[in-house]
Amino acid sequence: MFSVTVDVVCLTVRDGAFQVLLVERGGPPFEGRLALPGGFVQVDENLEDAARRELREETGIEAPRFVEQLATYGEPDRDPRGRTVSVAFLAIAADLGEATGGSDAAAADWHRVDELLRDDSLLAFDHAVILADAVERARGKLEYTPLACDFCPAEFTIAELRRVYETMWDLRLDPANFHRKVTRADGFLVETGKSADGGVGRPAQLYRRGGSGADLPAAEPRYDGVGVPLGSPCRHGASYS
Amino acid sequence: MFSVTVDVVCLTVRDGAFQVLLVERGGPPFEGRLALPGGFVQVDENLEDAARRELREETGIEAPRFVEQLATYGEPDRDPRGRTVSVAFLAIAADLGEATGGSDAAAADWHRVDELLRDDSLLAFDHAVILADAVERARGKLEYTPLACDFCPAEFTIAELRRVYETMWDLRLDPANFHRKVTRADGFLVETGKSADGGVGRPAQLYRRGGSGADLPAAEPRYDGVGVPLGSPCRHGASYS
DNA sequence: GCAAAAGTGTTATACGTACACCCATGA
DNA sequence: TCATGGGTGTACGTATAACACTTTTGC
Numbered sequence: 001m002f003s004v005t006v007d008v009v010c011l012t013v014r015d016g017a018f019q020v021l022l023v024e025r026g027g028p029p030f031e032g033r034l035a036l037p038g039g040f041v042q043v044d045e046n047l048e049d050a051a052r053r054e055l056r057e058e059t060g061i062e063a064p065r066f067v068e069q070l071a072t073y074g075e076p077d078r079d080p081r082g083r084t085v086s087v088a089f090l091a092i093a094a095d096l097g098e099a100t101g102g103s104d105a106a107a108a109d110w111h112r113v114d115e116l117l118r119d120d121s122l123l124a125f126d127h128a129v130i131l132a133d134a135v136e137r138a139r140g141k142l143e144y145t146p147l148a149c150d151f152c153p154a155e156f157t158i159a160e161l162r163r164v165y166e167t168m169w170d171l172r173l174d175p176a177n178f179h180r181k182v183t184r185a186d187g188f189l190v191e192t193g194k195s196a197d198g199g200v201g202r203p204a205q206l207y208r209r210g211g212s213g214a215d216l217p218a219a220e221p222r223y224d225g226v227g228v229p230l231g232s233p234c235r236h237g238a239s240y241s
Numbered sequence: 242m243f244s245v246t247v248d249v250v251c252l253t254v255r256d257g258a259f260q261v262l263l264v265e266r267g268g269p270p271f272e273g274r275l276a277l278p279g280g281f282v283q284v285d286e287n288l289e290d291a292a293r294r295e296l297r298e299e300t301g302i303e304a305p306r307f308v309e310q311l312a313t314y315g316e317p318d319r320d321p322r323g324r325t326v327s328v329a330f331l332a333i334a335a336d337l338g339e340a341t342g343g344s345d346a347a348a349a350d351w352h353r354v355d356e357l358l359r360d361d362s363l364l365a366f367d368h369a370v371i372l373a374d375a376v377e378r379a380r381g382k383l384e385y386t387p388l389a390c391d392f393c394p395a396e397f398t399i400a401e402l403r404r405v406y407e408t409m410w411d412l413r414l415d416p417a418n419f420h421r422k423v424t425r426a427d428g429f430l431v432e433t434g435k436s437a438d439g440g441v442g443r444p445a446q447l448y449r450r451g452g453s454g455a456d457l458p459a460a461e462p463r464y465d466g467v468g469v470p471l472g473s474p475c476r477h478g479a480s481y482s
Numbered sequence: 483g484c485a486a487a488a489g490t491g492t493t494a495t496a497c498g499t500a501c502a503c504c505c506a507t508g509a
Numbered sequence: 510t511c512a513t514g515g516g517t518g519t520a521c522g523t524a525t526a527a528c529a530c531t532t533t534t535g536c
Contacts, residue, residue, distance in 0.1 A: 001242040002282075004315070004326050041243070043324060047315040072313040072328050074245070074288040083284060085245050085326065087313050144385075159487080177526065179489060201487025202533035400515075418499065420516060442514030443506035 002074075003084040006051040007038030007127065009070065009134035010061065010091040013151045013167045017112050020131060021093075022123075023058050024107030029080050030124030034111065036131070038086065051089040059108035064093040066150040070134055078126050088130045090137055092150040139168055146188050149209035157196050157204035158182060187211050243315075244325040247292040248279030248368065250311065250375035251302065251332040254392045254408050258353050261372060262334075263364075264299050265348035270321050271365030275352065277372070279327065292330040300349035305334040307391040311375055319367050329371045331378055333391040380409055387429050390450035398437050398445035399423060428452050 010021040022034045037058035041050040052063040067089055074085040098109075113135055120128040141147045142165060149156075151164045162178045165171075182188055189207040196204045251262040263275045278299035282291040293304040308330055315326040339350075354376055361369040382388040383406060390397070392405040403419045406412075423429055430448040437445045 002245045002326075004243045004245070041315070044317050046317065047313065047326075069312055071310055072288065074282070074328065076285050076287065085243075085288075085328070087315065087326075158489090174526070174528085175487080176489070176491095176528080181525090183489095197534090199487075200485080200535060202489080204488055398515085415500070416514080417501080417516070417518095422498090424516095438507090440514075441508060441512080443516075445515055 003079075003082060004041045005038055005084055005086040006041055006047060006054055007036040007086050007088045007130060008051050008055045008063075008067075008091055009036055009088060009131055010055060010059075010064075010093055011113070011134065011138055011151075012093045012095055012110065013164050014095045014110055016163070016167060018114065018135075018167055019110040020113050020116065020134075021055075021059055021061065021108065022111050025124055026107065033124040034116075034122060034127075035124040036088075036127045037108065038088075041087075047087050048089065051087075051091075055091065061093070061096060061108075064091055064150065066090075066092040066147070070130070070137060073126055073130060075126065086125075086130075088134070090134050092138065092147060094151060094153045142168060146210060149189075152209075155192055155194070155206045155208055157206060159204055161207075244320075244323060245282045246279055246325055246327040247282055247288060247295055248277040248327050248329045248371060249292050249296045249304075249308075249332055250277055250329060250372055251296060251300075251305075251334055252354070252375065252379055252392075253334045253336055253351065254405050255336045255351055257404070257408060259355065259376075259408055260351040261354050261357065261375075262296075262300055262302065262349060263352050266365055267348070274365040275357075275363060275368075276365035277329075277368045278349065279329075282328075288328050289330065292328075292332075296332065302334070302337060302349075305332055305391065307331075307333040307388070311371070311378060314367055314371060316367065327366075327371075329375070331375050333379065333388060335392060335394045383409055387451060390430075393450075396433055396435070396447045396449055398447060400445055402448075 008021075012019050012021070021037065023037050025031055025033050025035050037055050038051075039054045039058070041047060045053070048067060048069070051067065055061055055063050068091075070088040070090040072085060072087045076083060078084060078086070113131070116122055116128065117132060117135065122128070123131065138147065148161055148164045148168075152160050158179050159175065161182060162173055162175060165178075166173055187210045189210050192206045192208055194206045196206055249262075253260050253262070262278065264278050266272055266274050266276050278296050279292075280295045280299070282288060286294070289308060289310070292308065296302055296304050309332075311329040311331040313326060313328045317324060319325060319327070354372070357363055357369065357372060358376065363369070364372065379388065389402055389405045389409075393401050399420050400416065402423060403414055403416060406419075407414055428451040430451050433447045433449055435447040437447055
């Protein structure tokens with residue numbers, strides 16, 4: 001007999017930095033330490049529903065559109081209270097402002113991922129490991145899915161989208177080539193016809209995230225090249241033993 | 242309080258077909274039906290160790306080098322006996338021959354994945370869903386990791402490796418281009434100097450799987466292009482709700 | 483007009499694809 | 510010497526990267 005919990009790694013790009021939503025623990029163990037929002041799964045509750053509920057209850061933030069199971073953490077000694085298995089979820093949100101709603105949400109706030117990853121001891125339980133796995137998953141998915149759009153509000157400019165990639169990978173992208181790439185990627189973006197105003201320079205067009213994929217022709221995948229990892233061999237660390 | 246189990250999706254390429262290792266259930270529920278090997282996690286046992294143990298006990302097959310957590314399945318009604326959460330693992334093996342060892346292994350055998358996916362009702366519990374997820378993960382990982390080598394024995398020819406891709410994706414690859422691609426991919430393969438014999442035609446060189454990645458220069462990832470999914474938008478189904 | 487950001491055009495290069503061709507072996 | 514599969518050379522099309530250039534706004 002085990003306790004089963006869920007933990008939510010809710011990531012965003014905020015103030016030009018990659019950030020994660022954390023709560024301060026109000027009781028033992030790890031009282032006063034930062035932790036991922038999460039808690040026990042109820043007996044008739046689906047795992048993903050539990051994750052959404054805990055996020056809402058502990059931080060006052062309604063779960064965003066993108067919520068995906070990350071992995072399950074079950075080392076026998078991971079919780080001093082007893083054998084606990086935790087199913088971690090990855091949530092991707094646009095910048096939602098301060099986290100100030102919710103009942104237990106007093107201590108919920110955003111924190112920079114880079115600082116948390118530099119020092120494992122800042123987080124309770126094995127949450128530093130979970131965070132590191134979540135970051136790796138999110139960075140990876142930017143490469144081959146339209147995940148970046150989920151870091152943006154419903155309507156956004158190409159430059160905002162570009163800044164997501166630039167922040168997550170800490171590099172500069174050529175605005176011209178980036179613009180062409182994303183606007184030409186089939187099904188990736190939808191024009192709204194509107195344009196942003198207020199900033200300096202020529203106003204940018206506003207776009208919306210493209211179709212969910214279901215309503216697209218799903219172009220024949222190009223498996224011809226076999227996708228051997230040429231540039232960076234073995235980059236996506238598989239768990240070999 | 243939940244029961245926690247592990248299930249193992251052990252995949253291989255065998256007789257020119259993509260196959261999975263299954264057992265026949267010896268008791269209720271789903272008595273007599275095919276199921277993934279698996280069982281209850283012990284109280285002081287790590288999840289992955291449990292998976293390896295169950296694979297060995299139920300099929301007589303020692304877990305291969307590649308074992309990776311797949312996902313966790315926890316719908317409230319997935320097991321008629323009570324609330325059970327199952328952590329599924331993906332294992333990739335070379336063709337290991339018949340499954341005939343182990344105590345409970347009498348009923349363990351390899352089955353064609355394509356047939357199982359055509360009819361959900363062939364497998365016990367939600368194992369058809371787990372299998373489908375495993376297949377998607379394995380196909381996906383072929384694209385950007387050296388996973389294909391794990392479907393081959395320790396030493397293999399380029400043609401054997403090519404047949405893995407051809408079987409998994411059901412297509413024909415140009416042997417010439419494939420050869421160049423994998424032999425030039427840095428760190429992907431290591432020459433053994435030996436060559437295969439026995440077959441018709443010019444004997445092929447034998448290769449071994451390349452470094453684990455840790456001992457490689459880990460070439461600068463080429464994030465320049467941002468990896469928008471051009472050819473096939475939104476192919477890797479993210480769990481949007 | 484000037485600065486700044488959006489967006490387009492142009493070109494060199496790299497990579498994938500197709501396919502002709504040579505190599506090494508068994509029968 | 511012929512058939513078969515292993516392996517190399519080469520030409521061509523397409524995608525990317527770099528960067529010059531035009532457009533549209535606020536000041």
